[in-house]
Amino acid sequence: MLWRAPAIALLALILGFVGLSLQALPAHAATCVPDATTGCVQGIVKTSAGDPASGVGLTLTGKGASEDTTTDENGRWSFPITQEGTYEVALDTATLPEGQFPRATDTRSVEVALFESASALFPLTDDPDAAATPTAPGSGETAGSGSGEATPGDDEATTTTKPSATNAFSWPRFWQQAASGLRMGLLLALGAVGLSLVFGTTGLSNFAHAEMLSMGGILAFLAMQLTGNIWLSGALVVVVMAAFGWVQDAVLWKPLRKRRLSLTQMMIVSIGFSIVLQNIFQFFFGANILRIDPSTPKTVTLAGITLTVQSYVAMGIALVAIIAVALVMKYTRFGRATRAVADNRPLAEASGIDVDRVIRSVWTVGVALAGLSGVLLGLVLNGIAWNTGWHYLLLLFAAVILGGIGTTFGAIVGALIIGLVIEMANIWLPGDLKHAAALLILIVVLLVRPQGLFGRKERIG
Known part of the structure; x- marks a missing residue:
């Protein structure tokens, strides 16, 4: 068949790309991966010259727990936690490289929720006069505030952590959470658009779509190992993911359509395809969090809202892509x-539209957008894991259903609503209930308008 030659060539290209990247892949210590029952406290220790400080000891205390760890060869460290709340991280100054001293403090307090990561960074100095006074246990500086502001004079010492839902309401926090919700909504929208387009043109609920997010982030990480340029890496990922979408339809989905498999059977195939991809990702990369951008995130405050530079860039790129779509x-x-x-396939065929070509193009565009979403998620989350996409699968479907299945604009609006509800719920609810709040909104809307916000009423039966 005509598709076999380009499909084989693309497969060989991807395998070669992965092989070369894995050769250049630096070793990573086992890293904490947040999930529904686990939160992560993590960070990186670098010398005053910017080199990784390996073998530095740290101790985590709080919630009746006390754990020790050391930084790996890249200066990274992490602690998994199973109870959300406030923890204290202490730096063992005796294990610091010779001539290095903590610049701000040797102890930090962090607030962390399940399914989230909190960072505590310890900048070092080679000037003993500028070194911090050792901190008494229990009096560590907070590594993140409700507004995400860093400690004065220590702009790179901390990264924003999401505040506990038990904090009192304040307008600065309200707008901070709204900005975080807008960021989440824009990134979800990129993935939801492709999912909605595929459903609209084929009727397929593609459960493997979330793995396209993971794949996009992982490919961006590999591309960075080869190019060292984040912009070039992102562009390469979008091109490769677009080609992968084209091949997916040519090799898998079109043959299944030609054999007249039911939509239920094809949905089950998509679930199996999702599991296969997850296992491939896990086989090659394990439970490591792959950092696309290895530099320490820096925060910028605009109009009282503090986000990382990566977040502002990701939001801008996502907004441009959504407007273009x-x-x-x-x-x-x-x-x-x-x-x-999407409206009427038989009528479209009768009017001369090449339906197969349209569907092939939809797969190409949809997977490319999902890959871009994965790249941006990896930048915003400061890393990507083998199961990152799976964590967002339910939210993608919720956005598509809320906006109206099969409608592009509905998917965008639905994603923005879901993102805002998830982040705004943190103001009043515990962190582990924020997804439940979004799904509750979905249920309420569907009870009032079953076709979704932008969907059309259809007669059943």
């Missing part, structure tokens, strides 16, 4: 053809 779907021939196929 909306314009294409509204004003181009491809957009009109896609809407026609």
